Amino acid sequence: MVRAIIIAALATASTVFASSATTCSLTQKCPSDTPCCSQYGECGVGAYCLGGCDPRMSFGLDSCVAAPVCESKTYNFNNLDRVMSNTKYLGDSSKTDWVADGNPQLYNNNLLLTMAPDSVGTLLASSTYMWYGNVKATFKTSRGQGVVTAFILLSDVKDEIDYEFVGADLETAQTNYYFQGIPQYTHGANISLSDTFNNYHTYEIDWTPDQITWKVDSQEGRTLKRADTWNASTNQWMYPQTPARVQLSLWPGGLASNGQGTIDWAGGLVDWNAADIKNNGYYYATFQSVTVDCFNATSAPGTNDETSYTYNSLAGTNDTVVDGKNSTIIKSLIGTGTDPDAGAASGSSSSSSSSATATVETVPGRSGGNTGSDNHDDSSSSSTASSASTATISSDTSASTSTGSSNGQFSQGGGSSSSSSSSSKSGADKLGATQEKVLKGSVFAVIIAVVAMMAL
Structure with missing residues (x-):
């Protein structure tokens, strides 16, 4: 009987490999059997319902699993014990600090994000928000041309604050921000500094309800005030304001299958015969440490008093975030926010759900497109770098204090429904249309594990 079930699972797996996940957007939400819209704009269960799951595009607000609240902590990379693959992570942030997609490596007490030929690089996302x-x-x-390193904050509704580095220009840190992934290419600004490949720099984002400050080596490089982001047409602040994961990534902006705008912005096609490939077998970015200090507001927004963040409205603004006690954990990679126990070995009540969802996508893959919201494919993107404002960071840096201040009372308020119906799509939304499933083997393993449990 077990052998028959496994053979059936093999046949089922082949159809999974050949199929494409349903895409999702603000106007096309996920169906009930694959209710969770991933960061890349495709529907599934399991990891699709964890970090990056967009509740606005999912079947329901409760389809996404609740997000673990902020934890103040310094992360050093003496080992990879607190780095877990997204094929194993089930939402328990006490078991890991980082969720990985790709091939992170350890070298001299540093973390290497690697990108080998025929891969789409490495992405690490913090387990807390x-x-x-x-x-x-x-x-x-x-x-190297076409090679992009990124350090960003990205929320599940695609608010974003970022640093991006194009490998063909090692003296520029590109900064940007987005409200709900809506592309606005006038948001970019550059910071000039010394060789980013050979020199360590400390890149900092200080984010309050009223102001964002980007700093390099403690020197202020750029400041954005919320007061300058008001959009009279939509009657709202176009300002990042919702709980976000820290994401570290190395990805091929110059992948041949990417849009031409992305390739041009990244400096051209990736050279897969470059010296780093010949000498090491991969491109790499070297991370020494990451430090998170939570905002610790005494009242919302910006609190982390309970255990998890959820949303109570499709508006996806800071006044719709709930700092509550919902569970952040699913029992298996076929669980969802509404059925977190699906696939549990001892849970007979979830057996029907397990059977119904065993063939759907459980771990989102990546095609090599941008791991943030800006895919640089807009017709105006080619002029972004030249028109962006630039600040220069000197070599004799000294510590400075943040100029941001807030009483934590900024609340987005009304008028946000117009954004929810916007036809504009972020790069993260557009990724779903051409996504390649680079983790199919992991999906297959999950299917076999599930049917094995069902056969017991």
Whole structure:
């Protein structure tokens, strides 16, 4: 009987490999059998329902699993014990600090994000979410045309604050921000600094309800005030304001299958015969440490008093975030926010759900497109770098204090429904249309594990 079930699972798996996940957007939500819209704009269960799951595009607000609240902590990379693959992570942030997609490596007490030929690089996302606060990362970027290193804050509704580094230009840190992934290419600004591949720099984002400050080596490089982001047409602040994961990534902007705008922005196609490939077998970015300081507001927004963040409205603004006690954990990679126990070995009540969902996508893959919201494919993107404002960081840096201040009372308020119906799509939304499933083997393993449990 077990052998028959496994043979059937093999046949089922082959159909999974050949199929494409249903895409999702603000106007096309996920169906009930694959209710969770991933960061990349495709529907599934399991890991699709964890970090990056967009509740606005999912079947229901409760389809996504609740997000673990902020934890103030310094992350050093003496080992990879607190780094877990996204094929194993089930939402328990007490068991890991980082969720990995790709091939992170350890070298001289540093973390290497690697990108080998025929891969789409490496992405690490924090298991907990910041709702305002300060985050800094000390690292060396990768190098080479088409090779992109990124350090960003990205929320599940695609609010974003970022640093991006194009390997063909090692003296520029590109900064940007987005509200709900809506593409606005006038948001970019550059910071000039010394060789980012050979030199460690500490990149910092200080984020309050009123202001964002980007710093390099403690020197202020750029400041954005919320007061300057008001959009009279939509009657709302176009300002990042919702709980976000810290994401570290190395990815091929110059992948041939990417849009031409992305390839041009990244400096051209990736050279897969470059010196780093010949000498090491991969491109790499070197991360020394990351430090997160939560905002710790005494009242919302910006609190982390309970255990998890959820949303109570499709608006996806800071006044719709709930700092509550919902569970962040699913029992298996076929669980969802509404059925977290699906696939549990001892749970007979979830057996029907397990059977119904054993053939759907459980771990989102990546096609090599941008791991943030800006895919640089807009017709105006080619002029972004030249028109962006630039600040220069000197070599004799000294510590400075943040100019941001807030009483934590900024609340987005009304008028946000117009954004929810916007036809604009972020790069993360567009990724779903051409996504390649690079983790099919992991999906297959999950299917076999599930049918094996069902056969017991």
